[in-house]
Amino acid sequence: xxxxxxxxxxxxxxxxxxxxxxxxxxxxxxxxxxxxxxxxxxxxxxxxxxxxxxxxxxxxxxxxxxxxxxxxxxxxxxxxxxxxxxxxxxxxxxxxxxxxxxxxxxxxxxxxxxxxxxxxxxxxxxxxxxxxxxxxxxxxxxxxxxxxxxxxxxxxxxxxxxxxxxxxxxxxxxxxxxxxxxxxxxxxxxxxxxxxxxxxxxxxxxxxxxxxxxxxxxxxxxxxxxxxxxxxxxxxxxxxxxxxxxxxxxxxxxxxxxxxxxxxxxxxxxxxxxxxxxxxxxxxxxxxxxxxxxxxxxxxxxxxxxxxxxxxxxxxxxxxxxxxxxxxxx
Amino acid sequence: xxxxxxxxxxxxxxxxxxxxxxxxxxxxxxxxxxxxxxxxxxxxxxxxxxxxxxxxxxxxxxxxxxxxxxxxxxxxxxxxxxxxxxxxxxxxxxxxxxxxxxxxxxxxxxxxxxxxxxxxxxxxxxxxxxxxxxxxxxxxxxxxxxxxxxxxxxxxxxxxxxxxxxxxxxxxxxxxxxxxxxxxxxxxxxxxxxxxxxxxxxxxxxxxxxxxxxxxxxxxxxxxxxxxxxxxxxxxxxxxxxxxxxxxxxxxxxxxxxxxxxxxxxxxxxxxxxxxxxxxxxxxxxxxxxxxxxxxxxxxxxxxxxxxxxxxxxxxxxxxxxxxxxxxxx
Numbered sequence: 001x002x003x004x005x006x007x008x009x010x011x012x013x014x015x016x017x018x019x020x021x022x023x024x025x026x027x028x029x030x031x032x033x034x035x036x037x038x039x040x041x042x043x044x045x046x047x048x049x050x051x052x053x054x055x056x057x058x059x060x061x062x063x064x065x066x067x068x069x070x071x072x073x074x075x076x077x078x079x080x081x082x083x084x085x086x087x088x089x090x091x092x093x094x095x096x097x098x099x100x101x102x103x104x105x106x107x108x109x110x111x112x113x114x115x116x117x118x119x120x121x122x123x124x125x126x127x128x129x130x131x132x133x134x135x136x137x138x139x140x141x142x143x144x145x146x147x148x149x150x151x152x153x154x155x156x157x158x159x160x161x162x163x164x165x166x167x168x169x170x171x172x173x174x175x176x177x178x179x180x181x182x183x184x185x186x187x188x189x190x191x192x193x194x195x196x197x198x199x200x201x202x203x204x205x206x207x208x209x210x211x212x213x214x215x216x217x218x219x220x221x222x223x224x225x226x227x228x229x230x231x232x233x234x235x236x237x238x239x240x241x242x243x244x245x246x247x248x249x250x251x252x253x254x255x256x257x258x259x260x261x262x263x264x265x266x267x268x269x270x271x272x273x274x275x276x277x278x279x280x281x282x283x284x285x286x287x288x289x290x291x292x293x294x295x296x297x298x299x300x301x302x303x304x305x306x307x308x309x310x311x312x313x314x315x316x317x318x319x320x321x322x323x324x325x326x327x328x329x330x
Numbered sequence: 331x332x333x334x335x336x337x338x339x340x341x342x343x344x345x346x347x348x349x350x351x352x353x354x355x356x357x358x359x360x361x362x363x364x365x366x367x368x369x370x371x372x373x374x375x376x377x378x379x380x381x382x383x384x385x386x387x388x389x390x391x392x393x394x395x396x397x398x399x400x401x402x403x404x405x406x407x408x409x410x411x412x413x414x415x416x417x418x419x420x421x422x423x424x425x426x427x428x429x430x431x432x433x434x435x436x437x438x439x440x441x442x443x444x445x446x447x448x449x450x451x452x453x454x455x456x457x458x459x460x461x462x463x464x465x466x467x468x469x470x471x472x473x474x475x476x477x478x479x480x481x482x483x484x485x486x487x488x489x490x491x492x493x494x495x496x497x498x499x500x501x502x503x504x505x506x507x508x509x510x511x512x513x514x515x516x517x518x519x520x521x522x523x524x525x526x527x528x529x530x531x532x533x534x535x536x537x538x539x540x541x542x543x544x545x546x547x548x549x550x551x552x553x554x555x556x557x558x559x560x561x562x563x564x565x566x567x568x569x570x571x572x573x574x575x576x577x578x579x580x581x582x583x584x585x586x587x588x589x590x591x592x593x594x595x596x597x598x599x600x601x602x603x604x605x606x607x608x609x610x611x612x613x614x615x616x617x618x619x620x621x622x623x624x625x626x627x628x629x630x631x632x633x634x635x636x637x638x639x640x641x642x643x644x645x646x647x648x649x650x651x652x653x654x655x656x657x658x659x660x
Contacts, residue, residue: 022369022469022471023371023471023473026474026557027407027473027474027475027557028373028403028404028406028407028474028540028541028542029371029372029373029403029404029406029407029409029462029464030371030372030373031369031370031371031407031466031471031473032369032370032371032372033369033370033468034364034369034370036366039352039361039362039363039364040361040362040363040364040370041353041359041360041361041362042359042360042362042413042415042447042448042461042463043358043359043360043415043448044415044416044417044448044449044450044459044461045417045450046417046419046450046452046459047452048419048452048453048454048455048457049454050454051452051453051454052452073358073359074359076358076359077357077358077359077361079359083372085372085373085374085461086374087374087375087376087417087459087461089376089378089457117372118372118373118374119374120374120375120376120459122376122377122378122381122382123378123381124378124379124380124381124455124457125378125454125455125457127378127419127454127455127457129374129376129417129450129459131372131374131415131417131461132359133372134359136361138363139352141352141353141361143353143357143361144356144357144358145357210358211358212358227356227357
């Protein structure tokens with residue numbers, strides 16, 4: 001089997017027939033059917049070796065970060081995942097690498113309910129772009145615009161775990177050997193982010209705005225504030241921290257990572273205060289906790305960080321990563 | 331303006347509001363509306379510096395090749411272009427490069443009637459992935475499968491020009507100075523391929539199968555033959571050659587390039603013989619000539635190349651580029 005046949009072999013094993021797919025992999029384009037009462041949502045994300053992950057990173061980890069981050073954009077729109085395409089640039093067709101990458105990609109795709117319908121494979125420095133397509137009820141969906149003064153600022157799950165997972169990799173010399181189970185949890189949060197798909201669907205009828213947390217809570221909430229032309233205050237003591245994060249580091253570091261660590265792929269959203277109780281009533285059977293961390297203020301307030309009600313800092317920019325270094329949606 | 335703001339500035343200038351775009355650039359996903367009687371078609375294509383173009387290539391040429399090749403996949407499906415996204419990996423944010431690239435991208439987008447709705451910009455070796463979305467009437471569209479024994483094998487425009495344009499660049503020392511106008515035409519065919527959108531729409535009601543010629547006529551016809559489980563014969567003397575190509579090289583070289591040069595981005599399609607006259611009657615006001623170059627045979631015939639009716643070669647693989655070196659749709 002030549003190099004290219006090898007690649008086709010691994011990816012064609014990921015295809016999965018479905019009534020929505022008129023033509024899948026193997027034509028000039030894929031052809032799919034969008035139900036008449038739905039809008040299409042779409043987002044493209046790229047990971048580059050040396051920028052987003054180190055040379056030699058386990059291909060299964062690359063696949064799970066790629067898919068987790070991309071599908072998280074669908075969650076943030078309150079969308080149902082539908083189809084994806086993959087543009088894979090590889091220095092060479094290494095069979096062991098391809099087998100491990102394709103297996104992990106297929107595992108994520110099945111778990112997130114999204115189907116591979118096309119792709120392009122080229123030779124060059126290792127670069128992966130995935131485009132995800134999803135569906136929202138026509139004219140609906142969650143957006144960054146829409147937050148209003150008085151709305152509650154809420155987040156799903158726990159924050160800062162992924163940043164701790166990065167710290168474990170950056171400072172292997174200070175880690176206990178073997179790693180405790182709690183540190184394994186933090187690594188898992190870094191390598192295999194879990195897009196909050198069911199949470200996005202659950203909050204879609206209640207939230208006034210939403211974004212996924214890829215650059216850190218402060219930076220991503222900043223996007224909501226700019227799109228909605230409002231300000232906000234965040235209460236540092238309300239930030240949801242996991243037991244694993246608390247076991248790994250002190251409370252100050254944990255809160256800093258929760259504010260600006262990035263890559264948590266939790267949802268940050270706003271809810272009109274009068275709708276909060278109704279949303280909470282829906283949470284009983286929902287596996288992901290939701291937590292209020294602040295409140296929307298007029299735009300003139302900027303983004304205020306408070307600690308026990310005492311103002312610590314004010315910013316109209318937020319924190320987070322340097323965008324160009326880490327990538328950003330245009 | 332920081333590096334990333336610079337990039338956003340250039341690409342946001344390309345956005346273009348349209349009733350089909352519910353949410354464009356600047357949210358977690360774009361949100362678009364597919365008309366209820368249409369199917370969505372989509373295709374992703376990548377260009378890599380050092381693989382598909384040399385370092386230092388004019389960014390306007392990169393943009394026009396990227397868009398021409400990608401939109402050609404829509405033409406081959408008989409689709410109307412709708413929206414595109416761009417994943418751009420750049421070693422640094424060079425303002426002159428970005429300005430020239432964005433201007434050429436915008437020019438192509440307007441000419442092809444396709445709108446930028448999202449993207450991702452990352453730092454790394456220069457790599458560009460574009461995903462194009464188009465629309466076809468539900469359940470219709472042109473596909474690779476569908477060719478039947480007795481159908482005519484047809485092509486649009488002229489073949490081999492792009493390969494001659496490559497030759498001009500590969501052998502600058504043998505070119506007249508200044509380059510004659512005919513050689514400028516060949517360079518233009520290489521740098522700014524013209525997707526045959528109107529031809530794809532015109533033939534959609536007549537053709538039994540279609541593909542765009544990216545790897546060379548023999549290689550791409552080979553994809554139709556495999557997808558349709560048929561064979562074919564091609565008459566070498568029927569290949570449509572441009573005056574510019576005939577001025578550049580001898581007839582034997584011209585025919586070889588027409589058969590396997592690649593990157594012509596013309597359409598290769600099959601038409602039931604009984605439909606050919608009806609199709610020709612539609613051509614009067616159509617600016618692109620169509621030409622019969624052969625006939626579909628049973629699968630057992632393979633792909634036969636004839637010269638004045640005398641069989642030259644037989645292949646079940648076809649010619650063309652090495653796929654992994656040049657990229658290929660999965």
